[in-house]
Amino acid sequence: MLVFLASEVMLFGGIFAAALALRLEHESAYGAAAHHLNLWLGTANTAVLLTSSLMAAIAVQAARDGKPAWAARALWAAVLLGCVFLAIKGAEYAGDLREGLMPGTAQAHFEGTTQHLFMNLYFIGTGLHAVHVTIGLGLLVVAALNRQARHDQHAVLIGNVALYWHLVDVVWVFLYPTLYLAGAR
Amino acid sequence: MTEPRFEHPPEEAAISYLADGHSLRSWFLTTDHKRIALLYLVSITFFFLIGASAAALIRLDLLTPQADLLTNEGYNRAFSIHGIVMVWFFLIPAIPNVLGNFLVPIMIGARDLAFPRLNLLSWYIYIFSGLLTLYVVVSGGVDTGWTFYTPLSSAYANGAVVATIVAVFISGFSTILTGINFIVTIHKLRAPGMTWGRLPLFIWSHYATSIIFVLATPVLAVTLLLVAAERLIGIGVFDPRLGGDPLLFQHLFWFYSHPAVYIMILPALGVISELITAAAHKRIFGYWFVAIASIAIAVIGFMVWGHHMFVSGQSVYASAVFSFLSIAVAVPSAIKVYNWTATLYKADIAIDAPLLFALSFIGLFVAGGLTGLMLAMLAIDVHVTDTYFVVAHFHYIMVGGSVTAFFGGLHFWWPKITGRLYNETLGRIAAVLILVGFNVTFFPQFLLGYEGMPRRYHVYPPEFQVLHVISSMGAALLAVGYALPAIYLIASLLPGGRRAPANPWGATGLEWTTSSPPPKDNFTEQPVVARQPYDYPLAHPASRDDG
Amino acid sequence: MNAVLRRVLVWAALMVLLAITLGAAFLPLGAARPWIAYGIATAKAALILWFFMELRREGGLVRLAAIAGFVWLTILFTLTAADYLTRFWTG
Structure with missing residues (x-):
């Protein structure tokens, strides 16, 4: 499982490398473009996702301690927080659309090529991440519904699902400074 | 060939994996790693034929300085399809997915890979992406070359670029799954007593290859995704008009594709280590050096990609660093060549077809490697970049190296895989034909390149014609050399073909302790390993004196 | 230490780091800013890997x-x- 996760890390690596190249080439314009993102929504989402990760970790421990009911509760909490994350993300996308920051739409208008490119990267990066969040949510739901998994004191299924969920979290931890913090002023 | 040493005759053994079910379902839904290996063997042979047909078109067109067989567009499509099919659908899966799939579990004494169903899934993914590529061939082709350089691929190229990219993208999942499967299998399923120091070198090289599979392929995937997005919805990461940078594509592409060269060559190095020790009946010289060299090649191989970009506008300071690292990667490769030679020194050598393939491999690999060093030097590279010199160099490594090793390995393990012996005389003739044909084809290309013939052009000044004609003649000879094994290997399967004993070569290794072909679960009882690999003094009392 | 309590403490540490990185983003630190942001991100990732992903047990x-x-x-x-x-x- 961890080997697969290393592979996932590399998948996002390409996006980060692109962001790095862009930032190195257009230092100040990059910051200006990032400033248009909603830093507060991004921060809130970081907190939501970190908390969700905590819930997944607790679920693993509860299953190990032979408390299947608590494992299920923690997993559902993680699912709920994941949905909150997606909801905030959706609200943010809607806001971007209204402000004409979404590339490829009719009302899109940018202050310059760097901003255009930055928003492209932003949507590819967060979009790819959102896909992973959705997959992770599916896995969490499967684990929460699986009676056997809850009672498994080795927590094999829940453990692996949690590993995946943590990875999704780690990727976001790096997306946050790359996309949001770069624009704070 | 020596007589088998101790096994009971095949009749007494458990039912072989080939006899276990004859329905289509028992093949296409099998989770037996040996059957999946054969599925791969048939499919890569098919793709090899497609890639080879494209190569034949290219060589025929190059017989004359004018364009009289193919149009410009047609020529571009021919070499693109040749490159894409040969790299992603033949060379990368050839050794790991056929020989590796068959041998990795047997060599470590396991019943199957760690995730048998994942293994089958990876074959289906491979076939699906391969069919998508064929669709591209018939639906207008692709003319970007196998490298998909931007902005050509993103802004200018016509044809089914996106479909091709999707095909390569999907085939990447197949290799990632294989890589994960191998890594977990090698970690978790080794037989009792099979310590890391007792692993056959074939396993070490597949382990190194799997690392690259898992860590490099996703970068290619996301890069190709960005190119496809740029074509479809105008996302301009690689487009300078939008502030992007086409060179970034080259960075990301070669971060995958240079290690991909090692994906193609590392398993070949593992095969050669097995062939050499079996032919020499001798312990490998410097086991740990060879094993660690595989890992070193895998790791350093990730840090040299910039040498593909010396003339691209990359910073000269970065180029200097990449040049140094590229020269450094030659060290572990040279260690291997040195150790093989030392293994053969003063050995009791059996000159069979597999050894002839192995010796050709060493010669061609050294020639390819040394010209690689020349290319790693900044000053020389600037002179010969994008000429036939580069083409000849990488064909020496990929065809002269990988394909020769694949043929050698196929001959060596053919008795084990099929339970039949092939015609040894024809095998030796084929090995020599391939060596000669290969050199006649590609050596003139070094000369062409040094004199300035650029790659990917099909109209050229008349003074290059003599060398081009020689090269095309060599290609015809090479084609005969490749066709010959197809004939006698298939002939060995016909009723009346000679049955193979369990250990026709008198080799060590767990795969030779089980029957030929192996039973469904590989072994009738769980093997326990108590000896070093290549412990030939015990297997062959005659060569005990070499210590 | 109670296993659940430890996880909550790690979570609290993550939240503190989040607050610090957010605050630091507004300070006039010049060229050091991205270094601090990524340093803290690395620290957070390390905490997640070490405790949540349980590498400490491996x-x-x-x-x-x-x-x-x-x-x-x-x-x-x-x-x-x-x-x-x-x-x-x-x-």
């Missing part, structure tokens, strides 16, 4: 597998940045 080999991806990314970033940063040193 052996060396598994830890190696887990960080391999990150190490390789470092190679990718370092050498790519080596190009972009030095490309304009010569006119």
